Amino acid sequence: VREGEKLLKACQCYLSSTAGPIAGLLFISSQKVAFCSDRATKIASPNGELVRVHYKVPTPLEKIKGLNESENMEKPSQKYMEIVTVDDFGFCFMGFLNYRKGFKYLQQAIISKRLLYDDEL
Numbered sequence: 507v508r509e510g511e512k513l514l515k516a517c518q519c520y521l522s523s524t525a526g527p528i529a530g531l532l533f534i535s536s537q538k539v540a541f542c543s544d545r546a547t548k549i550a551s552p553n554g555e556l557v558r559v560h561y562k563v564p565t566p567l568e569k570i571k572g573l574n575e576s577e578n579m580e581k582p583s584q585k586y587m588e589i590v591t592v593d594d595f596g597f598c599f600m601g602f603l604n605y606r607k608g609f610k611y612l613q614q615a616i617i618s619k620r621l622l623y624d625d626e627l
Contacts, residue, residue: 507535510537511535511536512536514534514611514614515533515607515608515611516532516534517531517534517604517607517611518530518532518602519541520600520601521561521563521597521598521599522586522597522599523561527601528543529543529545529601530543530560531544532599532612534611534612535615536615536618537619538564538565538567539565539567539570539612540563540564541563541564541599542562546558546560563597567616568619569591569593570591571590571591572590573588573589573590573612573613573616574588575587584600585605586599587599587600587608587609589612
């Protein structure tokens, strides 16, 4: 969290990836949404060494075009939320301890940032 930025909520959840769900925390602030994995993963550095890094996905609120919610038709208790960016990239989150509360905080942060942005124009 940077100067002038306020952390609104941190939620345990999973980020959907092509390799499967990644456990971590979704941080919702007055400026951005950021996911950080619980565990570090090994990747190759530019010099070829294996290094351990946490999987991080920071997204400024002004770059978020939409927030979609859906559920598994066979298991309605499994709810998902997708953040869609202005360049049409989607990040899907699931497995929240309290889905409604997480969705509400994220929705409020996006709306508040849009209102602030519109006032600046």
